[in-house]
Amino acid sequence: MHLGLRLLFGFFVITGLAAYFVLRVFLAEVQPSVREVAEDILVDAAHLLAEGAGAELAAMPAGGTLAGGAFAASVERYRARPVDAQIWGLHKRSLDFRVYVTDAEGRVVFDGGDTPATGADYSRWRDVARTLRGEYGARATREVQHDERTSVLYVAAPVQHGGRTIGVLTVAKPVRTIQQFIDRAERKILVAGAWLLGLSLAVGVGVTLWTVHSVRTLRRYAQQARAGERQAVPALPGELGELAQAMAAMRDRLEDRGHVEQAMRALTHELKSPLAAIGGAAELLHDALPDADREAFARQIGEQVQRLRELVDRLLELSKLESLRAPAEQQPVSLLALADALLAEQAAALRQRAVTIEWRQRDAASVPGDAEQLRLALSNLLANALGFAPPGSTLAWSVAADANEVTIGLRDHGPGVADYALPQLGQRFFSTPRVADGRKGSGLGLAIVRQIVLLHRGRLRFEPAQPGLQVWLTLPR
Structure with missing residues (x-):
């Protein structure tokens, strides 16, 4: 597998796993968080309504109900009110609170729901029982046992008169009425997650292309150095740039060594001819020679010396040029x-x-x-x-x-x-x-x-x- 594909695959796996776990955590927290907010609102509503029901419940005769009283009438008017509220793009067209009141024994004395349970014994229900004991009373009950969406949240508040608890007021709200907010939040999280994953992939592709380009530039430079071509050191960032500089220094040292070895072999070969000519002429000059021959041998020595001088001068000039980089x-x-x-x-x-x-x-x-x-x-x-x-x-x-x-x-x-x-x-x-x-x-x-x-x-x-x-x-x- 090519380096680019390995980098891209690794980047995508890491990003994908991170995005998966982050999205999973967010989605797992959306529904509980919305329910917690709804429960907080129900607590406030229950305590507010409990204050309105306190006087009537205290004045109610034993075995009586709150039907026909002012509190019951206000709840009925609440249920009959038309509503069309746009909440962050979602429409609310119904009022969903169910309110019921029990006396100190847990008997229902008022029920504002669609199927009133007036007279029923709710003393064992968690919301009523805990509140009568002076604790926080709340429960979530499913209308259909295996369907979480049919849950109804119940939050109770004590109805007090003269410093004692004379009853319990419970406010209930179906989870389905807030489910649309949960669904919208989950959709937004999923869409944002998809965008995040796509953006991460794009960044990964960009980083991979940039890394592969830098590595290929370095590889091309190494191949050119191996072929003996002298090229400028590529300007690469970070460690790759340091590696390119190190390769250039290594190439220069190897080239210098190779040049020295090659130059020495060639120079030795090149010096043989003029040195042999100078040596032969010098030996002959020791003998008695006619003037013309002596002059010819002396001229030959001078020519070979001049040839050697030119050779040395050019070698020095070439060596100086090879030591330059520009x-x-x-x-x-x-x-x-x-x-x-x-x-x-x-x-x-x-x-x-x-x-x-x-x-x-x-x-x-x-x-x-x-x-x-x-x-x-x-x-x-x-x-x-x-x-x-x-x-x-x-x-x-x-x-x-x-x-x-x-x-x-x-x-x-x-x-x-x-x-x-x-x-x-x-x-x-x-x-x-x-x-x-x-x-x-x-x-x-x-x-x-x-x-x-x-x-x-x-x-x-x-x-x-x-x-x-x-x-x-x-x-x-």
Whole structure:
């Protein structure tokens, strides 16, 4: 299973379980809470009505009832009142209180319900019995034994006169009259829970996508590092950013070690030829030689020493460039102006080789970068092209710009490079024989060009031109 699916599944399971238990608790508390509120209201109503019934109950003869009295009449008028109240979007169209009164023995002396129970003995009912004992009396009785919705809440209050309890007044209210409020509350909780779950899922998807994107960016960076590509360290937050920095540091150390090993092997191979030539010439100079031979051997030693000096200088320059992570300076640089200045400096060398310059395109455009480094790159490109250009040939230059990039093209008309060798151009100490003298160069010139291009986030491409070699150097604007 992919990382994203695992994260999303885990997030959804945790959120779903949390939402399930929270909703379950809320739903389990709705109905008891509404009943508790209703019971509180019934307590207030029972005590209020008990005060109104006290005088009549005290004056009632033994074995009599409250029928026909003022209290009974007021209850009947209450039951007959029309009502249409809108309570938070729900309509109440009936008055649901049932009121009954018992005397001190628990006999019903008034019942305002639909089926009056006047004369019945309620002394054993919980609401009446507890109230007569001076306790809080209340009960909930189902009209249908197995149906919770048919429950009726009964709350009693003592009817007192002269400091003693002379009876009990009970107020009853069916649960079905408040069930609509319970149902609405449960629906709202379920809808809110569904929205919460959906929002949590959306957040989970967002967090998962963000995490997977960061991890994939880090993976892509690691794959590029493994392939030897030098890319900027991705800007990632938190621990992933620290991991990317650690990977970059590890890559740099491994690259440095690999570069040192490769450079040492290549340098050892590259030094063998000039050292052997210097050693052989030095040995011969110990013998008696004609002046012409002595001069030739001395010149050979000087040439090889100069070759070694150039090799060391270029190795130092390349090592300095490889230690950088970005150009030393960032300022607008005109590549066309750099090329013109470079060609002016090399005019004598071009005339000596009878090599002419042909401009195919001249776009004046600037790129951000280090002027000295870019000048060094163009200088090495020109030196490489001039070394392989036959006398009397042409070097084709172009500077082409668009909205995003500037591309410099340079083509010589020399022997070119075989297709299998094109990918190796720009590597240290890889070169092909030059036209002028048939000798191979160190290959460090194009390696310096490639390193400068990488520092400037550009691209370097080599293409066979038949005849010759076409070089494209592209830099972002």
